[in-house]
Amino acid sequence: MPSTNAITADKLARLVATPRGPAIIDIRAPADFDALPKLIPGAVRRGIAELEHWPGSPVLLVCGDGRAASQGAAAWLRQAGTPAEVLEGGMSAWIAAGQPTIDTAALPPRDAAGRTLWVTRARPKVDRIACPWLIRRFVDPQAQFLFVPAPDVLGVAERMAATPFDIQAGGLQWTHYGERCTFDAMVEGFGLTGFAPLERLATIVRGADTGCPDLAPEAPGLLAISLGLSRAYADDLEHLEAGLLVYDALYRWCRDATGETHDWASHTPATKRVPA
Structure with a gap:
């Protein structure tokens, strides 16, 4: 079972490429992204500091492992009034599930x-x-x-x-x-x-x-x-x-x-x- 305010890779795969799905935001640190320069389809890269001006539409945050980085950013967004969830297990779980990625x-x-x-x-x-x-x-x-x-x-x-x-x-x-x-x-x-x-x-x-x-x-x-x-x-x-x-x-x-x-x-x- 995913933790509170998190969704699994399989569930996210059902939201990818659907017009009413959440905005998928990859917030991996530059070193982590450089080690795996791929994105979940439809995802955009943003630094955590850039989320301060997010317009308020629902978001799904992706970090390397689905823990501190994305959980902290999602909690910050929620207190600011933006619905936010995280990908359970992060990019590692997405890759392990065999889901498609974009070659950046x-x-x-x-x-x-x-x-x-x-x-x-x-x-x-x-x-x-x-x-x-x-x-x-x-x-x-x-x-x-x-x-x-x-x-x-x-x-x-x-x-x-x-x-x-x-x-x-x-x-x-x-x-x-x-x-x-x-x-x-x-x-x-x-x-x-x-x-x-x-x-x-x-x-x-x-x-x-x-x-x-x-x-x-x-x-x-x-x-x-x-x-x-x-x-x-x-x-x-x-x-x-x-x-x-x-x-x-x-x-x-x-x-x-x-x-x-x-x-x-x-x-x-x-x-x-x-x-x-």
Whole structure:
């Protein structure tokens, strides 16, 4: 049983990549982080002193072992009015449980506010919505995205120190290669290969994005929804926000519901704190 105000690695795994989960904050000391430079998906790095200005939304703190550092910081946040819990056993327990991690060596530089900035072609369809979803849910919850005319992507990337993705240009890390799409490149590049729900989702995205609908029965449906959204929204940022909900739902299906079929029984979600 976890201690008071702590949750287990298995329970946290159910919250990762869900839009209403707590903010996951890695507060390991620099030496501890350097010894294991990986993050729980969706986590951000912050020093304990930086938590003083946290906005008050629920947080989940991660230290090396789930003891003094995170327990003390969580107690301090709670007395300041911010709901806070810790990961039982810390990063060590997460790794021991075989849960996925983000390879921080693949992360682009962050701006002064600690965010990553990305740029791609305007009028997104499949990959250019799927990739921002992956980044927001698994890599950087605060990531910002710029949609610009295709000929201007590399120029904007240089001028604004943004990371370009899903464009045809030599030497780019985040783009198509062979029969695989940019979403595949990000799943692999961020170290998430082998995480079954994302592998399943990647196959669907690849089928919809590369003209190979036979790769997955769901691929034609995703393509239809993506094309419909591109026509429903003239503003790319509004389109992105709507598209995030589509991928939230599709990810949850990949994670939890692939064996479920339509019937007359209602599905009752679990509590907000621990999604089903």
